[in-house]
Amino acid sequence: MKFKANSTLIILLILGLLLVLFKFSRFHTLSYFLDDFTNNLEGSYSWMLGRPLTFANGFGKLNTAHNYFLMPFLGPIALYFGAKGIFVFLVLCIFTAWVLFFKIEAIKSPFIFISFAFLLLNPTFFWIFDHPDVGWCIELLYFPFAVLFAISIKSAKNVQSICFAILLISVREEGIILVSMIHLSYMILQLESFTSALKSRKIWLYGLGYSALFVVSMLYLASKGNSNSFVESAFSVLKSHQSDSDFYFTNLKYFGHGLLLISPFIAFYLFFQPYKSIHFFVFCSFLLLLFGLIFFQTIRYFDLFFFQIVSLTWAARFILPFTFATAFLILNLPENSNIYQGSLKKSLLFSLFFVQFMLISFVRKDVSYSEIINGIISNEPQHRIKNLLNQSDLRIIREIEEVIPERSSVYVGDYLVPIFSNHFIVWPDRYKEFEKADIGIIPISKEHIHLRNELPLVMKQGYKSIGTVGDYEVFAIQKYQSYIDLKKLLEGKK
Secondary structure, eight states: OOOOOHHHHHHHHHHHHHHHHHHHHHHTOOOOOOOHHHHHHHHHHHHGTSSSEEEEETTGGGTTTTOSSSSSGHHHHHHHHHHHHHHHHHHHHHHHHEEETOOOOOOOTTTHHHHHHHHHHHHHHHHHHHHTOOOGGGGGGHHHHHHHHHHHHHHHHHHHHHHHHHHHHHOTTHHHHHHHHHHHHHHHHTTOOOHHHHOHHHHHHHHHHHHHHHHHHHHHHTTSSSHHHHHHHHHHHHHTTTOHHHHHHHHHHHHHHHHHHHHHHHHHHHSSOOOOHHHHHHHHHHHHHHHHHHHHEEEEEESSSSTTTSTTTTTHHHHHHHHHHHHHHHHOSSSGGGGGGSSSHHHHHHHHHHHHHHHHHOTTTTHHHHHHHHHHHHHHHHHHGGGGGOHHHHHHHHHHHHHSOTOEEEOOOOGGGGGGTEEEEOOOTTOSSOOOEEEEEOOGGGHHHHHHTTHHHOOTTTTTEEEEETTTEEEEEEOOOOOTOOOHHHHHHO
């Protein structure tokens, strides 16, 4: 039975709407609170508000660390529609990739549904798309842009291919690596042996061209002054731990975790795609190169307490090998759907799909499916903030956010960050903010005493405490005390 385009479009629209609602629910339940979330939002629209290009309070000038060419173009969406507008934009990019995937002529029904579910709607995709505790960073666009690039190459649409390649490169400097790997993979997939690949002048020319482009990109980044310190710190960590067995054990463990997460996609190639030794060699070699790149990017954090969080299997890092693996498997999709026939293969494919849930839970301790499900059902936060603020208190905090002027500078405890994401968040211990905070809302408990100690450093002069909401204390400068009638808000709670 021939696949019906209209029915599939409706299904895709429903899936896209569910993704949007999922992100909105996670945002409303305060699940996205780390600094990368607000840095990517503020960095997008900073130039529209008279601040330096890609400036964020949590870091400073983001473009001194990476080549964020695309970020300023997202400014109007982030400024006028906030985080929810960015979530919709991300889903629209993913939806576009879904639609074009179904237009690949080589794919026929029912094979199309199986390949779509495994490649573009799998548990690993949902984990990366959610990006626990962060929710949004511009690297998430690697996935839809790379899929669109691979589909355009496979469909021999040169203009589209160039456009999506440019988009990929504009996300961050690693985009050049993804473009080169996907393009070179496509050319090598047309060949039969190692010898023919080595003799291909076209492959060598493109490989050298992409290498030169990447070198130019890194030189441009180095010219902005901050990237050298990143490289130097990575080499410094390697040098200081060269005789440290714990260093090697820890990084080998995370490398093993990365292999576990990518193993279902390697198995998909081995069992459900035409096997050729050169193709498998290229697939695995490029994956290993990406793992090596991530190791070098993250090693500078080894001596810091959050190294485990931002290691190779962090969503913003793992998106590189995951994206390449997906693009490669799309390029290599077989025209013969008989490869899926047989009860054993169907059971294996089913297992490869659902084993990803267990692998993610094992590798990423910060992923809790029960917390996500309970949050969506109850529409309430599921983390520690429940012990600090009840729902009435949260409503008061949201009302405070509504009465203060737009784009105020706010110093808040981490879990409250999503509520104030339309303002400029001031972070402790950073001192990168464009201007100091107008109001502060921080926990009272002793374990958060360091946040209170930061008040003189992050608040504008003339601030004072104006009361408490739950286990949080509210501070405001004199001007903002007139906006916030805390006594009235607390009386309304009763």
